[in-house]
Amino acid sequence: MEALDYHAEERRKAEFNLDEMKIVWAGSRRNYELSDRVARLVASDPVFRKDNRTMLTRKDLFKDTLRKAAHAWKRIIDLRLSEEEANMLRSYVDQPAFTDLHWGMFIPAIKGQGTSEQHEKWLPMAYKMQIIGCYAQTELGHGSNVQGLETTATFDPQTDEFDLHSPTLTSSKWWPGGLGKVSTHAVVYARLITGGQDHGVHGFIVQLRGLDDHLPLPGITVGDIGMKFGSGAYNSMDNGLLRFDHVRIPRNQMLMRVSQVTREGKFVQSDVPRQLVYGTMVYVRQTIVSDASCALARAVCIATRYSAVRRQFGSQNGGPEIQVIDYKTQQSRLFPLLASAYAFRFVGEWLKWLYTDVTQRLQANDFSTLPEAHACTAGLKSMTTSVTADAIEECRKLCGGHGYLSNSGLPELFAVYIPTCTYEGDNVVLLLQVARFLMKTVSQLGSGKKPVGTTAYMGRAEHLMQCRCEVEMAQDWLKPSTILEAFEARAVRMSIACAKSLGKFSNPEDGFAELSPDLVEVAIAHCQLIVVSKFLEKLQQDIPGKGVKRQLEILCNVYALHLLHKHLGDFVATGCITPNQGALANEQLRLLYAQVRPNAIALVDAFNYTDHYLGSILGCYDGNVYQKLYQEAWKDPLNDTVVPDGYLEYLRPILKQHIRTARL
Numbered sequence: 001m002e003a004l005d006y007h008a009e010e011r012r013k014a015e016f017n018l019d020e021m022k023i024v025w026a027g028s029r030r031n032y033e034l035s036d037r038v039a040r041l042v043a044s045d046p047v048f049r050k051d052n053r054t055m056l057t058r059k060d061l062f063k064d065t066l067r068k069a070a071h072a073w074k075r076i077i078d079l080r081l082s083e084e085e086a087n088m089l090r091s092y093v094d095q096p097a098f099t100d101l102h103w104g105m106f107i108p109a110i111k112g113q114g115t116s117e118q119h120e121k122w123l124p125m126a127y128k129m130q131i132i133g134c135y136a137q138t139e140l141g142h143g144s145n146v147q148g149l150e151t152t153a154t155f156d157p158q159t160d161e162f163d164l165h166s167p168t169l170t171s172s173k174w175w176p177g178g179l180g181k182v183s184t185h186a187v188v189y190a191r192l193i194t195g196g197q198d199h200g201v202h203g204f205i206v207q208l209r210g211l212d213d214h215l216p217l218p219g220i221t222v223g224d225i226g227m228k229f230g231s232g233a234y235n236s237m238d239n240g241l242l243r244f245d246h247v248r249i250p251r252n253q254m255l256m257r258v259s260q261v262t263r264e265g266k267f268v269q270s271d272v273p274r275q276l277v278y279g280t281m282v283y284v285r286q287t288i289v290s291d292a293s294c295a296l297a298r299a300v301c302i303a304t305r306y307s308a309v310r311r312q313f314g315s316q317n318g319g320p321e322i323q324v325i326d327y328k329t330q331q332s333r334l335f336p337l338l339a340s341a342y343a344f345r346f347v348g349e350w351l352k353w354l355y356t357d358v359t360q361r362l363q364a365n366d367f368s369t370l371p372e373a374h375a376c377t378a379g380l381k382s383m384t385t386s387v388t389a390d391a392i393e394e395c396r397k398l399c400g401g402h403g404y405l406s407n408s409g410l411p412e413l414f415a416v417y418i419p420t421c422t423y424e425g426d427n428v429v430l431l432l433q434v435a436r437f438l439m440k441t442v443s444q445l446g447s448g449k450k451p452v453g454t455t456a457y458m459g460r461a462e463h464l465m466q467c468r469c470e471v472e473m474a475q476d477w478l479k480p481s482t483i484l485e486a487f488e489a490r491a492v493r494m495s496i497a498c499a500k501s502l503g504k505f506s507n508p509e510d511g512f513a514e515l516s517p518d519l520v521e522v523a524i525a526h527c528q529l530i531v532v533s534k535f536l537e538k539l540q541q542d543i544p545g546k547g548v549k550r551q552l553e554i555l556c557n558v559y560a561l562h563l564l565h566k567h568l569g570d571f572v573a574t575g576c577i578t579p580n581q582g583a584l585a586n587e588q589l590r591l592l593y594a595q596v597r598p599n600a601i602a603l604v605d606a607f608n609y610t611d612h613y614l615g616s617i618l619g620c621y622d623g624n625v626y627q628k629l630y631q632e633a634w635k636d637p638l639n640d641t642v643v644p645d646g647y648l649e650y651l652r653p654i655l656k657q658h659i660r661t662a663r664l
């Protein structure tokens, strides 16, 4: 018998080839096939079951995470999965774990900042997981200000060792994932001291626990920092604290690609820029942008499918009520998020390319594109995670009351996702880095130095400062060059206005601090321009499949015009468009929503998420929401007994007292 599909009618409405869209979303046919296979492998394995994890105590959740990580590793070995497949498997297991930090930061830190001898020594052990590592940078007293870290690594020429020490309470390492209970090793960031001189923060490989007994080594205090936001969620991770009491490590455990300390204790700064010490953060920020599209797509998939099932009001002659997805307000809240998921997917693809390019250049000692890579990763990490975090909460609201149920999947997704706005760089701190980069670019405009890459548009500042938007009718807003010019003009005008205001301060740093809220807005305008322009560039590619390109064009226009509508004040105040042109953009946006509507379910099907990965009754593929909600309610432990535990002690006495009082 064919399974019931409550979305069948919606799926029939689609105007494009779904299989081809799945390939566009995955990036290539090969990616699609790999990811589909691995997702199904995880979904069908009972060890990876996750529907009960919000009910677990912290200890049980943590043990469950260890069990899943061990099982995942076994599957990776048994099935001889490639590195790419193994990464996919871990992400589909969908439970934050120490392995994220081992593979995502510890190994990349050694690869990026270690010498070839260090690679040879440490990487084979790390790849086989004979050692497990974490990334120990943040301290109790300092996270954003990396130069303010207090842990010291003092070179002792007598013994050819570094002495790692935590001189104050605030120098305790605090937050590193995987540190609390699991890691045997860490890349520790500490101030390098040689001959009494402080050379700033550098990375050191430090063993924390015995490889046989897992006990902390002498001089090391280590533990978990405690429960975090929400139930389940990020509490599967052992974020840790760490203190050193004069712990000794050999000199060759300082990561020495950027700077070296010789046997005599001489500090040598190589040609490699000091900022490469921050390289692991650049790498992870880039991965976070791709992950933002996945998390956003997940929330949007749940809210879209549920909005097509849910009906409220408007029944005519006893017929069905209106699907909430047909309300224009629902569409105006949901479809821009759907468009953003696609937009972030494509900008994530591009950022991966940029990162690979800068890495190849760095290997050839070409450091010219490093500032741009830093600005793009910092800015896009900040923008995409802020939007995604807000969007998950918006999707919860789009699902009405049922969105607040744990089994909607949205509360846990939100709880897991929101620290992304803080970790790997607080989002405001990162936008200020982008603003610095933009102000520097503007200040060099007159010097003959031509801006390149994502700031190339600033080279056309003269034109962009005085160009006039030519939109006369709503449909004029569908022209890619019109959209692009409006976003470029807004970004350049806001940048130059801020640069002019900065120029009025005698001390530039005072000006930067005073104008920082405006500078954040400038950085956002620039980042939005990048996302819009990369979406438009994607549309220049050959995209096969009936109707696929057309749908992407619609989504691209929705993405750009909803931003224009949301930031209308910026566009009008800078004179890029008139208020009437703003109104025409909004008119066009409404027409676009009507075009998205019949394709909405298929557009979220294109994410190809299994019900296991989505983890949401509201978002389940077949749309059989009410029956599943009803069945699920009876599985709650509170319903194990008809009369709750505690009735005799606490409820009955009150009820009885009430009866007595009533009788009086």
Ligand SMILES: CCCCC/C=C\C/C=C\C/C=C\C/C=C\C/C=C\CCCCC(=O)SCCNC(=O)CCNC(=O)[C@H](O)C(C)(C)COP(=O)(O)OP(=O)(O)OC[C@H]1O[C@@H](n2cnc3c(N)ncnc32)[C@H](O)[C@@H]1OP(=O)(O)O
Binding pocket: 094, 095, 096, 100, 101, 104, 135, 137, 138, 143, 144, 145, 146, 147, 177, 232, 233, 234, 275, 276, 278, 279, 281, 282, 284, 287, 288, 291, 292, 295, 370, 371, 374, 412, 413, 416, 417, 420, 422, 423, 424, 425, 426, 429, 433, 436
């Ligand atoms: C249960 C349900 C499951 C659901 C799951 C659902 C979704 C999952 C979703 C998401 C998961 C996502 C990803 C997971 C992947 C892996 C990771 C896993 C967990 C993450 C853990 C997080 C780990 C951390 O947080 S590590 C710590 C990170 N810390 C920071 O980021 C600190 C931020 N601070 C800084 O970066 C710097 O201090 C600074 C702010 C940049 C300032 O530095 P400073 O030295 O003071 O520099 P200054 O401002 O003076 O600038 C000098 C100069 O240098 C340039 N610069 C700065 N940084 C860089 C750089 N990185 N690269 C290059 N250049 C840099 C700067 O521009 C200046 O240049 P100039 O002189 O002006 O030219």
Ligand SMILES: Cc1cc2nc3c(=O)[nH]c(=O)nc-3n(C[C@H](O)[C@H](O)[C@H](O)COP(=O)(O)OP(=O)(O)OC[C@H]3O[C@@H](n4cnc5c(N)ncnc54)[C@H](O)[C@@H]3O)c2cc1C
Binding pocket: 101, 135, 136, 137, 138, 141, 142, 143, 144, 145, 174, 175, 176, 177, 234, 239, 419, 422, 423, 424, 425, 426, 427, 428, 429, 432, 516
């Ligand atoms: C779940 C989670 C996992 C983490 N994992 C790791 C890990 O594995 N390894 C690791 O080393 N660290 C980790 N961290 C730490 C994380 O990287 C830091 O918390 C993050 O970099 C922010 O730093 P902070 O906590 O010092 O925030 P703060 O800098 O203290 O921020 C507090 C407020 O001050 C504002 N602010 C700070 N500086 C400025 C400024 N210059 N201008 C304007 N406003 C400013 C911020 O915007 C924010 O609103 C993790 C954190 C979390 C929450």
